[in-house]
Amino acid sequence: MTKSSVDIVVIGGSAGSIPVISELIEALPSPFDFAVVIVLHRSKNVISEMEQILAVKRKEIIVKEPDDKEPIQKKCVYLAPQNYHLLIEETHSFCLDYSEPVSYSRPSIDVTFESIAEIYTEKAVAILLSGANGDGSRGMAEMIARGGIGIVQEPSTAEYPIMPQLALDANAGAKSMTPAQISAYIHTLNV
Template sequence: MIALKQDIYDIIIIGGSAGSIPVCISLLTALKKEQTVPVILVIHRMRNVVSELDTLLAKEAGIRKIMEPEDKQAILPGKVYLAPQNYHLLFEEGGSFSLDYSDAVHYSRPSIDVSFESAAEVYGKKVLAVLLSGANADGAKGLSLLADIGAECWVQDPDLAEYPAMPAAAIAITDKIKVLSEEEMKQRLRDL
């Protein structure tokens, strides 16, 4: 197994939908407390309802705080961010977030595709992108774009995902991604 070097990534982006929250918590617990790469979570959530997903994820993963960024907020080293409900999460040159309220993509806002595509534009191949369980194809196109430019791209093994549609969609359009189990992803994150 090839060990990953933390200094080769500017950001880690984890995208997921239905069935992804337990795996997301598991991956967050695998990250070292002293890791300096910012982690961005783009998780589909219901719109217009009160959500405490940031608090739940932080508590379950043993992280002090997970932040929902505001528009133009700086992306800080070692922090974990959760895309806000009902906004697409984009990245800007110079290391800040941009929130966008344009149309939903694959019925989703935030859209994983939108965040992956924005990360490709700003960070290029210095991205580690992970796509987890979900019931639609959001994230597949963006993950394929990242893989094409040389970013490290992982997808949860659809045979082990609660909802296999999302990872299966990515596998169907590119062979440049690594298909991994939850345990394999955790081990690779520990090796960062």
């Protein structure tokens, strides 16, 4: 896949991933011509200010939670809403789902990765970061099987290495990168 053919980048993370997610958002090319979707494990019964936490110094980048049936737009950064699975429909719009947690999580990284892989196939990049469970491994496999790129944070650089290590163990086709390497890669997309 050439970098210019990327339509969507999906980033999954859990414990220890917020600083890296912030770095990756800052590393987006200016301008960027693809959508970014972030799936982050968060407590479900706590008021979240994650959109403000992930806000960046670059004023042209806005992080927002999508509404159900909202069309996916390039040049936007979306954050999976708290306590909902985030799926993608064939119409390239979001679908919020309240079904059972997957890997103890809602939103589930696997659910979103699998949904994006099905719709965007080889035009997608999936990035899996620090975390303390196996969420994301199955979705990463689906992403790679459908021709997308799978990138996993080098476990030795992760605050919680379980999630990235399990993903690498399960996906020979995934690329292991440090946060700096992932940032450099993202910065070159669609340039």
